[in-house]
Amino acid sequence: MSAQPTAQKQPSWWQRIFTTAPRGQYAVDEKQQVVKENEFILMRWNLLFLIFDFIVIPLPLWIDLVCPIFAAIYGLFVGWLGAFLLTVCAVRSLQANFLMKKVVDDTWEEKIPRGTEEEKRLADNLQHLVMMCGYKEPMEVICQSIDSLAAQSAAHRLIVVIGLEEGTPDVAEKAARLKERYGRSFKRFHVTKHPKQWAGGREIRGKCSNANYTMRAAVTRLEEYGDLDLSCTTATSCDTDSIFAPRYFENLGYQFLTSPKAKEVVWQAPLYYNHFLNERPFYVRTIGIMRAAYMLGFLIPFNINTMSIFSFSLDLCIKGEFFHAHYQMDDIIYTLTCMQALQKRIEILMIPMPVISGPTSGTSQWEEFAEWFRQSERWTIGACEVFHYFIVKRRRYNCVGTSMSGVKKGCCF
Incomplete structure (x- = not known):
């Protein structure tokens, strides 16, 4: 009698390559799968930008033919305002x-209050969920960013989730290498694989859809571990070319536990696009320096919008129904969806810990220009689509402060 073949033992979660995925109540994004009437329309509110581009900007050129005095006054006003x-x-x-x-x-760890039993509980159980989404970035770039997380003074509090796309070249091999290298560098480490159009046919490829899947998967895993404590959990969205200051999450934890509105704000760190900036063409260097200055001078202090790398309470993320998978720019759309969920203005607070981010780059002058142009096009499209989103949803913003915040975003765009 021949021996029966032994059944293969299923690998544990740690032995699997992709260690988490959305399950339970987070497994279906029902809201974004519903197709509404007039969903696919050609006339969009962002077309108003054409009026600004073709009438307002060149106004001094053609108005001079009609009223030279007005053209002179207009030019002086714009110059002094600028x-x-x-x-x-x-x-x-x-x-x-x-x-x-x-x-x-x-x-900052020593400054966290521990006077009462509740404060001590929050301080002891404080944890930071870090979501890093990537696609075709080189492994050395991804590892450099994760190394900066491993070097954090609060690395033992970090739950790092790397969100890769299903179409990433050699995605299984990359995930296995990352898990092997960083599996024990943090409190927990996971890798996800975002399937194409997971949230439905209207899902747009980009960081928003990947972040929506990855964050839902991370919350699922926290819930399964019994670690889903919204009173002491922050979340951070970042890119694969981000290098954090060593005490970034230490400062974030301090602000989160001491801010009276910790679950109603978003934290933004200053971004410096300094990765080999001296090797980039002049237009890339100029844009990188201007973006850093505008962030510090306008976007953060005037609560206009977040950019690329930002932190928030996990409670706010769940109330805002994670990320909107029908848009590209996760940073701009996130604050608007949260304002809609809370019906109040979302304040942007600065984390005084610099973060280095990578500028656009290429292996030749033509690739440099093409990548720079592609990124500029993406920023423009992202700003336009968010402007359309705000106008369409304007009736859902009942708070005057929320509406004014949206107006400021529109003026900035």
């Missing part, structure tokens, strides 16, 4: 840089 705004931007940027230089090496 000078005033740039001065405000410069002053705010200098203030932020001085603050960062002053506190970047402070030890």
Whole structure:
């Protein structure tokens, strides 16, 4: 009698390559799978930008033929307004840089209050969920970013989730290498694989859809472990080319546990696009420096919008139904969806810990220009689609402060 073949033992979660996926109540994004009437329309509100582009900007050129005095006054007004705004931007940027230089090496763990039993419980159980989404980035770039997380003073509090796309080349091999290298560097480490159009046929490829899947998978895993404590859990969305200051999450934890509105704000760290910036063409260097200055001078202090790398409470993320998979720009759309969920303005607070991010890059001058143009096109499309989203959803923003915040975003775009 021949021996019966022994059944193969199923691998444990740790032995599997992709260690988590959305399950339970987070497994279906029902809201974004519903097709609404007039969903596919050609006339969109962002077409108003064409009026600005073709009428307002060249106004001095054609109005001079009709009324030279008005053209002169208009030119002076725009010039003085621009000078005033740039001065405000410069002053705010200098203030932020001085603050960062002053506190970047402070030890924030010791400042977390532990006077009561509840404060001690929150301080002891504080944890940070870090979501890093990627696609075709080189492994050395991804590892450099994760190394900066492993070097954090609060690395033992980090739950790092790397969200790869299903179409990533050699995705299984990359996931296995990452799990092998960083599996025991943090409190927990997971890798996800985002299937194409997981949230339905209207899902758009990009960071928003990947972040929506990855964050749902991470919350699922926390719930299964019994670690889903929204009172002491923050979340951070970042890119695969982000290098954090060593005490970033230490400062984030301090602000989260001491801020009276910790579950109603978003934290933004200053971004410096300094990865080999001296090797980039002049237009890439110029845009990188201007973006850093505008972030410090306008976007953060005037609560306009977040960019690329930002932190928030996990409670706020769940209330805002994670990320909108029908848009590309996760940073801009996130604050709007949260304002809609809470019916109040979402304040943006600065984390005085600099984060280095990568500028656009290529192996030749043509690739440099093509990548720079592609990124500029993506930013423009993202800003336009978010402007359309705000106008369409304007009736759902009942709070005056929320509406004013949306108006500021529109003016900025």
